[in-house]
Amino acid sequence: MDSSGYYDDFAAFYDAAYGQQAGVVEDDVQFYLELAREADGPLLEVGCGTGRIYLELLRADIDADGIDLSSGMLEVLRENAADEGLEPNVREADVTSFRSDREYALVIVPFRAFLHLTTVDDQLAALERIHDVLAPGGRLALNVFTPNFDVICEAYGEPEETTVEVDGETCTYRTVTELADEVEQLARIRSEVLTSDGERLFEREAPIALVSKREFELLFRQSPFSSWDVYGGFEYDPLEDSSQEMVWIADR
Known part of the structure; x- marks a missing residue:
């Protein structure tokens, strides 16, 4: 891991x-x-x-x-x-x-x-x-x-956003969870941080197991x-x- x-x-x-x-x-x-x-x-x-x-x-x-x-x-x-x-x-x-x-x-x-x-x-x-x-x-x-199939079908792929303030700058912390591998039952969490102007500061992804x-x-x-x-x-x-x-x- x-x-x-x-x-x-x-x-x-x-x-x-x-x-x-x-x-x-x-x-x-x-x-x-x-x-x-x-x-x-x-x-x-x-x-x-x-x-x-x-x-x-x-x-x-x-x-x-x-x-x-x-x-x-x-x-x-x-x-x-x-x-x-x-x-x-x-x-x-x-x-x-x-x-x-x-x-x-x-x-x-x-x-x-x-x-x-x-x-x-x-x-x-x-x-x-x-x-x-x-x-x-x-x-x-x-x-x-x-693991909830309704959530997987309806919510996966939809972004969740939180407004955060770091070092005096207001940014958007956005995450999207997706089904990455149906056979292995793995999901993927994509995260990104955007400035108030929409500029992407960071983008990362990590797998999780269902x-x-x-x-x-x-x-x-x-x-x-x-x-x-x-x-x-x-x-x-x-x-x-x-x-x-x-x-x-x-x-x-």
């Missing part, structure tokens, strides 16, 4: 578009904060980005580390943390191959970051690495969208985890509809 270049140049714009919006995925921040408070030990966030969730953990005095593929995203996170006098412990690392000297009571993979693992080998490698850094009795928690509930079941069965549960959303409701977010919690 290597989507680091997708984010490095975009980091400041990404942070302006998503980093300070707690409701990007409804109720996820509070969900992960509550899990962190329940955990008996330190936490690791995989894909911590510019710190939308990670900085909330630090603000709550939670002992949290973070990893991300993008040095640009981590640079913005550190700048945001410094503005508040917070001291992050984050580093550039790939979840499929990283190692840690610490054992964690909880590992979280929020904001659908797991979907950037687009092969079965990478998905299983990530689960194995996460399992290895968990303390006995530790837990993994992650969330992803449930992973069904059954596929997750198979991944966990092939992983070292001892047990797992899936919920429909962050209130621990049953997963009964494709409009619900898939939330997985697995035990070491």
Whole structure:
């Protein structure tokens, strides 16, 4: 997996578009904060980005580390943390191959970051690495969208735009999600940043995997985890509809 270049140049714009919006995925921040408070030990966030969730953990005095593929995203996170006098412990690392000297009571993979693992080998490698850094009795928690055929048919290909301000300049952050490979069930996220005059500053794309509930079941069965549960959303409701977010919690 290597989507680091997708984010490095975009980091400041990404942070302006998503980093300070707690409701990007409804109720996820509070969900992960509550899990962190329940955990008996330190936490690791995989894909911590510019710190939308990670900085909330630090603000709550939670002992949290973070990893991300993008040095640009981590640079913005550190700048945001410094503005508040917070001291992050984050580093550039790939979840499929990283190692840690610490054992964690909880590992979280929020904001659908797991979907950037687009092969079965990478998905299983990530689960194995996460399992290895968990303390006995530790837990993994992650969330992803449930593939929804209505959304794929009706919304894919349609641009979503957000107005952002970076370094005093107002820009448009535009994303388009497209179905890239029907056989492999891969989508593609195209992102671009436009000035107020319509000039394109950046353009990037990154693949994501469309992973069904059954596929997750198979991944966990092939992983070292001892047990797992899936919920429909962050209130621990049953997963009964494709409009619900898939939330997985697995035990070491």
